[in-house]
Amino acid sequence: MFSGILFRSVIRLAYESGTLVATGPERPPEPFVWDERTEQWRAPASAYRETVLRLRRENIPHRDAAAAFGRLRLESRIALEPRPYQVEALRAWRAAGLRGVIVLPTGAGKTAVAVEAIGRVGRSALVVVPTLALLKQWYSVLHDAFGESVEVGLLGGGYHQVTPLTVTTYDSAYIHAERYGDRFAFVVYDEVHHLPAPKNRVISQMLLAPYALGLTATPERPDGEHRLLPELVGEVVYRRSPEELAGRYLAPYELVRIPVELTAAERVEYAQADAVYRDFLAKHRLSVRSPEDWQRFILVAATSHSGGREALLAARRRREIVQSAYRKGATLETLLKRHWSDRTIVFTKSVDEVYALSQRFLIPGITYETLARERKDILDRFREGRYRAIIASDVLNEGVDVPEANVGILLAGSASPREYVQRLGRILRPREGKRAILYELVTTATGEEFTARRRREVRF
Amino acid sequence: MLRNEHILAHVNRGRVVPHRLSADDGRVTEVAERLIACYESHREGPRSRLERELALLEEELGPRLDARRGFKVVRALGKLLQDRAEWAPPTSADPYHVRTRLFELAAQMPEFPAEKPDLLQSPTREDVISRVSRETGLEDPVQVMYADRQKAQILRQFERPTPEELISRYNLAQVQGVLYSARELVVDLGREADAELIFRYAKLMELIYRIELTGSGYRLCLDGPLSLFGPVRKYGLRIAKFVPGLMLTQPWSLSAGVLWRGREAVLELDSETSGLTSHYRRPGDEPGDEVRRAFRKAWERSRDTGGWELESGAGIIPLPGLRTALVPDFSLLNRETGELAHLEILGFWTERHLIDRAAQIREAGERGARVLVAAPEGLGATPEALDAALGKEVIWYKTRLDPRAVLENL
Structure with missing residues (x-):
């Protein structure tokens, strides 16, 4: 009988679809509100900490049926000396x-x-x-x-x-x-x-x-x-x-910019495509300086009856020539050769380029498509030195950790300064006596040159 | 379903109008046909080739539909076709194993494996490849090394729609897309609408409802648990999935506050003018439907019903605690006394269904509604068990339910 009374005066907390539901004869504390739709007292689940602390503090009997978490025995296998x-x-x-x-x-x-x-x-x-x-x-x-x-x-x-x-x-x-x-x-x-x-x-x-x-x-x-x-x-x-x-914990690095020139044949083809593209721009009084300008160009070209399609194709061809410039591949090969005993990461923007170069140079590629297990596997082997070089698309951005790399090769990137800084950050891992090098391959006679210059202005 | 990037709409005086295509427009049906044919012709072909072909079709067919947005329309149609496709890997070899061997062997070389042999007899790329070729028995390991990429998959199955089906699906998918950002959905239901079906879909999509009586029926407001603490757009996707369920019945009208291009707007539709067709399958006849029809006929023929009349529209008994509502088969009104009672006829349902329904009927009783229950003899449950589950006596019938048996219990 006594326990029955006690039980009835208890506030019971339950978790329900991202919210906390309280039942009991008494009004639960703030921030619970009455939900008329389901006839329950309800609060956002995030109110859990404050609610439980308050119920405890004020000695209000309650039963916690909300928390489904438990203790975990976690023993870290990696002995890290925290800085x-x-x-x-x-x-x-x-x-x-x-x-x-x-x-x-x-x-x-x-x-x-x-x-x-x-x-x-x-x-x-x-x-x-x-x-x-x-x-x-x-x-x-x-x-x-x-x-x-x-x-x-x-x-x-x-x-x-x-x-x-x-x-x-x-x-x-x-x-x-x-x-x-x-x-x-x-x-x-x-x-x-x-x-x-x-x-x-x-x-x-x-x-x-x-x-x-x-x-x-x-x-x-x-x-x-x-x-x-x-x-x-x-x-x-x-x-x-x-x-x-800086200095003590973030490693210094050296930036080496390598201009890549088009071959004679590529230059001719590039000039032809470029002429078609620029004629179209001039004819329609367009200039392309920003992504919005580019969108406008696509729009005008897609709907234009005279020369629009040709201009689109020319613009695409122009990009392809630069992307797959013969000397870019050859330069990359030279660098891989030179740094065969280092740990090298090649960065590129294009996923297709990752797979093409991975097949060409037989170095593992990582993109957003790579499954978690394989990605871990590749990076583990890279860390252990079983792989000497890897090639990755943008996926290594924003805080992704590659501890053992000391050579970076940037193939083509966007002009985002933040992205650039973070990419550099990848290589700036503290390692005793390590001297990191970042190569930037920029194909000349193209817009990429401008992009690279703008990026280098970033100071940090 | 479409992704956000496929959604097209415009706003007119605060109302958002989802893009739609007309199946009467020859250009539209031709585009639909071409796209379907494109998928059809790529059966057993690699995904990358199909995607390249679709990209070309976007450029070619897009401007014919709409100078500016045509390519997006074509892309959206393509996405809806993709939902009907199944893919399979192109090779029985394990590409992961093949490429891992290539990378391992290449990395083991003392020098970078060059593309061309040189005078110093340095290791070459070819050395690595031929060794993996010997190991795996594959003629060209490089060809296979990334065969598990999505782009390399083969189109194995394609559930071909008619152009009209595709266009109809597109129009509804655009409406659904606009609803992805909905905060809540307000539905006005006429009395003739199948309310039970609607509550079934609301529960399936885990939406919470509020209900009000209106002059012509009911008004439902649907959103989710967190909506209580301020507007959230989290339940928009569920609302979008609920709407085709609603469209299986009529009449209804709906309105939803959505965000279109960063601006608040309202989507309004009704069953009479929407011209939309649901792609959800209408549930077939429920067990017991025959009994219900026969009961109505018999009632209409009865001479003396003691002042009780069978109401045309079904009543709705909200059951907030159970997140649903009971929609009894019949409502009975006594014109003289103003008494209202409901009649629920159980069928040969699954045990789960029966237990759920029993809980609803009991809850309705506790909320003060008078619900009579009729059940066929030979129903899985024993009479005692069913009486106990329902908390009341059941009117048993053999093949048909006699109005007199019901009247006796009123």
Whole structure:
């Protein structure tokens, strides 16, 4: 009888599709609101931490049927000697109640901080990343670190396997978090500046996770929405700039720019295609200086009855000549030969070029198409020295880790300064006595020259 | 389904008008035919070749439809055809193994394996390839090394539509695409609409509804759990998948607040003028439909119904706790006393279905609705078990339900 009364006065919390539902005779605390549609008290799942803390503080009897996460015995297999600033960062994060954002420059080992944090928290964890390349990279890192204690799950990019230690993308989390949001006690947001985007915000609402860690080199967003970060993940608890870590922890590098000239035959063909293209531009009073201009050209050419189709074909041919310039391939071969005893990464923008060059030079290629396991396999062998060179399309951008490379060859890239900086960051890994070289192959007599010049103006 | 990049629409005075194609337009049907034929002719061919061909068709056929957006229309039609295709790998060899051997052997060379042999007899690319060729028995390992790429896949199956089917699917897919950014969906249902079907789809898509009575029927507002805390567009995809279900019945009209090119706009449609056809399959006759028809006929022939009248439209009993509503087969109104009762006829359903329905009927009873239940003799459950599950007595019938048996229980 007595226990019956006691039971009835208990607030019961349950997880339901990204929300927290409270039942019981009493009104649950803020921010629960009455949902008339289903006749329940409801709050966003993210209210879990505050709600439980408050119920405990005020000694309100409650039963937690919401949390489906448990302890994890995580023993890292890789013995890492954390750098002093990494130790400081973790300490600051713990002092803030295992919530908050850590800001470290590209190449300073943000991933290592997160691995350490996941091990310390020792609960089921979800890692949210912006790209499929990072999804695969994190899989590889977590598998190396904790693969013996727990199976690493993947959600997104064709993978749908959710385990107590799962990596997902912002896009997949947006869709699926409501189904799995009760299973994780800890959430790590990589490149956390993506989280305040209007669409992504909902993700943190749908997760119970009382512990959260955000990682980024640049928390600020042009739209000012980083002001939401404290609410979504926590305050910035630690911050170091590239200048503070330069020299000691980020390796210096040398930039070598190699102009690649077209062969005589290519030059003739290029000039012909270029003439057709430019005539069309002149005839229609167009100039192409930006992607929008290019869109306008396509539009005019596609609808023009006289010479539009020819102009389109000429524009395409022009690009192809540059892309597949004979001397570019020959130069690349020379560089691969010269650095056969180094670790070389070749970057290119084009996925098709990756596969073509991979087949031509018999070096492994990595693109967004490469499956997580194979990607890990290639990078592992590259790290061990069983592969001397790899070629990758844009997938190695934004925080993807390639520890052992000391030679980079950039084939053709866009003029985005951020992209450029981050690509360079890939090679700037601290390694004793390492001298990194970055080659940039730019085909002359083309627009690429301009692109390269603009890029080199970036200072950091 | 289409992707965001395929969606075309324009906004007119705050209303978003999804792009549509007319099956009466010869140019449109020709484009549809050409695309279908393109897929058809690439059966057993590699995906890369089909995609190249489709890219050319975009350039060729696009401007014929619309000078500016034609290529997008063609691309969208292509995507809908792609949804009907199945692909298979082109070789029985394991490309992963082949390329891994090529890379390993190349990397083991003391010097970079050159493309051409030189006087110093340095290792060449050919040395590596011929060794892998010997190992695997493949004539040209380089040809096979990336055969597992999507582009190398072979078109194995293609479920060919008629041009009209493709155009109809396109028009609905554009409407669905506009709904991807919907915050909520408001549906006005006429009394003749099959409300039960609609609740079935709402539940299937895990949408939450609010319901109000209107002069001509019901108004449903559909969104999701998080919508309570402010507008979210997260449920737009589910709303988009719900709408073809709605279109299996009529009459209805709908409106949704969507985001088009960063601007708020409203999508409005109704069953009378939409001209859209659902591609969902209409559920067949339910077991018991025959009994229901016979019951209505018998009722209409009955001389004395004690003041009770069979209502034409079905009643809806909202069951918020169960995320659905009970739509009983018949509603009975007593003109003299104003009493309202409902009649639900159970059929030879699956056990799961029966349990769900029993829970709904009991919940409806607890919410104050009067629901009579009729069930055929020989139904899986024993009379006692069913009585207990429902919390009330069941009117049993053999082959047809006699109105008198119902009247006795009223």
